[in-house]
Structures are given as structure tokens and as C-alpha cells.
Amino acid sequence: MTVQIQESTRITAPFRYDHVGSLLRTEPLKQAREDYKAGAITYEELKNVENAEIIDLIKKQKENGLIGVTDGEFRRSWWHFDFLGGLDGVDYYEKETGLSFHKMETRKEGVRVTGKIDFSAHPFLNHFRFVQEHAGDAVVKQTIPSPNMLLYRADISEDRYKDREKLLQDTIAAYQKAIQAFYDAGCRYLQLDDTAWSDLFSEEGHNKLRDKGLDPAEELLVMQRMINETIANKPEDLTVTMHICRGNYKSNYFSSGGYDYASKVIFGGLNVDGLFLEFDDERSGSFEPLKYVNRKDLKIVLGLLTSKYGELEDKEAIKTRVAEAAKYVPLEQLCLSPQCGFSSTEEGNILSEEEQWRKLRFVKEIAEEIWK
Template sequence: MTTPPFRADIVGSFLRPDGLKTARRLHAEGDLDAAGLRIAEDAAIADLVAKEAEAGLRPATDGEFRRSWWHFDFFGFLDGVDIVELDHGIQFQGVQTKPRGVEISAPIRFDPSHPFIEHFTHLRDLLARTTGATPKFSIPAPTVLDFRLEPGHILSSVYDGRDAIVDDLVQAYRDAIAAFYTAGARYLQLDDTAWAYLCSETELAKARERGIETEGIAERYADILNRVLDGKPDDLVVTTHVCRGNFRSTWISSGGYEPVAEQLLDVVQYDGYFLEYDSDRAGGFEPLRFLPKGDKTVVLGLVTTKNGERENPDDIKRRIDEAAAFAPLEQLALSPQCGFASTEEGNVLSEDEQWAKIRSVVDIAADVWG
């Protein structure tokens, strides 16, 4: 496959190297200025993209090395969106994140000076000078912001409730996609936990407690996303990663994709879908029957990032064959199930184990698709 998503692909984040962790700690403590932190980030990213190429990957990301969170860092630089401290974090299996959340305090807008644009252009220029890989950049989907809003966290003088933010949220994302495209991006990914949570009765109950109307929510989210994607340039590939929770090797959501598969795979006009299939919590491959024949691709997340144990390549190939019973093999690809560090804390495995998994993805994809 010569255009993204590639037969061997990646979700986005990588384990932060020790030198970068130290620099971020020193910066937080006031012992390293912003310029010093930037130097450390640039060096770590340069080393990362060299390793991505060495592993045989055609896409390359910056590992999300400039972020603390996969989502809050982007949301916090949107006009009108504040990151605030809550009395609780996001509950994973046996552990909570830091107690952070989003609050809408003014009209939602995307400012072209958003730092993620510069983060992308740095990656673009670095790859042009070095490996020539295709730059891939990930941002959280707008549905995540909607799904994570807590009661009382929309300023009533700005918006009259949750539904009232939708038009501005859609426009902000259309403006963001246009800004990335102008900067040279041709491969973007909208990371999305909401769809996975819609497959879980437990998470749907929690959503209702947050004041979300869950009846018809898949259709509502499909409409929001299609409005965001409407009119995107033909040479811009936009995919999504449906995440079941990824924090210190723990997870949140269980349940197969059946409740949302038709809306997600057929109705939403993404070019590709990175779906987690590394455990039985994801159910079977039957929902892939909703993938329309054509140019859309499902990237099977069969190699886990939760631990360092190597998967048996023959087992992965067998599961690809099983998936191909429901979607054409030529519309499938392979990746790790998620990033290796959706937050700066990272998952519980070593860097050597991380790269062994990436090389395995590349080798298996070559065996299956050539």
C-alpha cells in the first residue's frame, strides 16, 4: 500500500526516553527553561524518527513527546476550552489519572497559532531532511470533548447546554484540519475513546450520569464527524483510532464493536479505522462486515502495547485470516493496538520490547501483504 494507512502502521505515541523524562521534570520544577526543554524534545524526536525508519516503518510520528496527555494538551489550546482540576480522575482498572477535565468558558474556536501546528511542521521538516517517511499526526476527536464534559462545565452565559456547542466545535475542527493541511499534513488521525465506550453498558451508564443522552448517540456522533470531514481535500487521509483506554497498561472499556459498527464503519466518512483487537474484550471480527467495499481500510490492532510479551507471528496471521472472512484482505492492515504512551507516564514495558513489537508488525505485514 503506497498511501496511508500503510500495511504496517502505528497509532502514534512512544515511550518517553529517560533524558526527556528528566528534562520535563526539571522544567516542571523550574530548573530548566522552555528553550532547554525544547532542545531536549527536539533531540528525542530526532532519535525517535531514526528508530522508526530503522524498524521499517513508512509513517513516522513525533511520539507525542511534547505532550503530557494525548487529548488535554490539544483541547487546552483551543479558544474557549480550559483544562481544570476536578475532584476525580478518569477511572481505569485499579488506577485513576490525574484529576483533570475540560471546561467551556468562551466560544470554541481554533486559533492558527495553536502549538500543534508548529509541532507538525517541525516533524515535517525533520523527516524531509532525514528519513523521508510520511509524517503522521494525531489529535483527539471532537467526540471526545463532548463525551468527557462533566455536568456544570459549560458556562451557561456562553452556551445553553451540550447541544449548543456542536456548531462551534465542528467549525473549530474544520479550521484545524484546514490549518494542518496548509502546513503540509496529508495524514491525520483523530483519536477517539468515545466509540469504544459506546460499546460498554458500564460506560454508557456513567455517561448518563454526566447528563449525556445516550439514546441515538452513535448517530449523533456520526453526524458531528461527517460535518467535520465534509469537503476535506481528496489528497488528505484522515483516519481514527478507537481506543478502549490506555494508561499505565490498564484499560477502561469492554465490549465488541457491534453496537456502533454500522455507524462507525459505513456512515462516518473516515479513510481508515485503527481498531483494537488485542484481547477478547474487543469481541469478534463480525462487525467488520459493515466496512463498505472500496477505499476504506481497517487497521487491525492485534499486537498489544500493554506488555512486552512478544506475540507469535503465526497467531497474528491466523487472526488476520479470521478478519478477512468479514472484510476484504486488501482493505486490512496491521498495527499495535494503541500507542505505547498515551500519557507521559507510559505503559509497563521496556523500549527494547516496544521496538521488538514494531519490528514484528512490519515483518508480519510484509509476509501477509508482500
């Protein structure tokens, strides 16, 4: 994965300045998706627009200084449901209610388990190959929801999986196949996106688990197992990171709370190569949980700049916060990024495309001044 980059960047992913993955959908793409839903254009015509917009997006990412590029999740409606619904035994469907976010409800869509969970053919493999084909010398990052998202965000009836252990085993096996398939397609930088951990960050989240008959202390270990066993057989030259999120929908969130309750496991008990962490406001708590980082090869990507609005943060304040984090983790293990993607769903956050690119250039600018 070695690339020709400036001294202020990392040679291997995650990079000194990085981004989570999703980017604002362009106007031509939005229009094409609406036209397709209305039956005004064919799927092939929609795909042609997607292809053209992704090629242009890759170019813009490189022009704005990004080392790792993605397809912006331009072919997805949701950051997680599109992938999960493509697994064997899982269906995408319309629900009676949406997800509850702060001050709003999402679209009424979700996924449900209808059969044995497995991984065979999946459209995301070709999505990755397309980006790889057009990325040139840039590193392609593939983002997918973590296995915890299927376990905690899909509707799973007891009729399908009476034995929860079997559910865990099948999910892990499917993800192991998925990881190998992406690797075989050429992927060397894979990111697992995960909001399930946020259920452990507050008493409200604990109560949600208890309402489902689950014990937070036990689920902490289950989440750890799902990640570690999923990546246990990954190829040595595949970098796997995880992004821990508290929700991102139209510049809104669904949970709050620091990492404290789960900190020993997250920072000292996961075998990922890097962690993308939300630290953009007080909802994420302090840096103190970073004291449990016990590996010199674990990279911590500080999400100190928000993707929820376009206004730029105070540069010196960001530098000060990086210095504060460096009291717990050596500066050489730290990286910088926005706290989340700019468009976790196709609606996107409330900012303009130019504000998005300006924000990403700002991340690069700050990182180059810190890691000279």
C-alpha cells in the first residue's frame, strides 16, 4: 500500500489526514435517483450517471489532497442497510416507523433476516472494482457496516434464529467470506462502520439493550467477539479500521455519551489496525478513555472536525485538542479526520459541496502543520 506522499502523512492507512468515507451526493446523481424511482429512466441509465459522478468524485478527492479515496457511497441509500440487505438471508424492506434521531425520524426502511445468513455474490464487490479501476495511484478505501450492525440493527425473529449462538456464528462466517472477497478483488484498506457501540455509552443506551432482554456487560463482550473473530483470518497486508459513530442523519444524531463504559475493550481489546473516533463535541466525552490504548501499532484517528455543518473550526483549538489527546497516546499514533461521513444516507448533511471540500482541505492543512 506504499504511495508517494508528503512527509506529514502516514505511509500506510489510516493516513495522517483521512476521511470516514461518505460524501454529499451531487445534483446530477440526486436527479437521476429521483428519475429512476419515478420510472423516467432505466437502471442502466441510472448506473451510467453513478459511474460518471463517481469518476468525477475520485478526481475531486485527489485534487483536494486525499490519499485514500472512496466512491462516496454514491450507489447507496443508507450507509448500512444497502450492504446488509445484499447478504444472503437478509432482505431490505419498508417499515412502519423510521429510526429515532434527535428531533427527527428517518425514512421508514430497514433490513430483516429471512433465512440463513451468508455471503456469496454481492454488488459491493463490483462497486469496489469500479473505484479501483479509476483511482490511479490513490489508495481505495472500502467501507461496510460492521457485523454488529446486522446483530443489533436488523429485525431478527426467533423463528429464524432460535439459537443466538448460531446467529453469531453465521454472521461471523459471512463477514469472513466478505472480507476475503474484497481482498481478492484488490482491497487493502477496509473500514467497518459501527453505531452499535454507542448503545453502551449512556444509561439510555443500556436501557434500550435491557428492553430487548440483553445485558450491557454481556453485549460488550459480544460486540468485541464479533469484530475480533470476523477479522481473525484477514490477510496480513489488509488494513482494517473501525469507525464508531453516534448517528448521522441530516446533520443530526441519535445518541450521546463518552467511551468510558466500553473503553477497556475498545482501546485495549480490539484487533483492528485503527479506530476512527467521534470527538467533535461534548457528546463524545473526554480523551481519558484513550489511556487504555495498549498497542503501539494501533492508530487513533481523532474526529475533531464536524461533518454536520460547513463552518470551519478554530485551527488553534483543534491543535490544542490533538495535544491533549497526545497526553494519552503518542502523537505518532494519532491521525485527524472529520468525526463522520458527510452523507451517511443519500439525504446528506446540511452543508454545501464546496463547504465539504473546504472542510477536508482544512483537515489536511491542520495535519500538515501538526506532523511537520
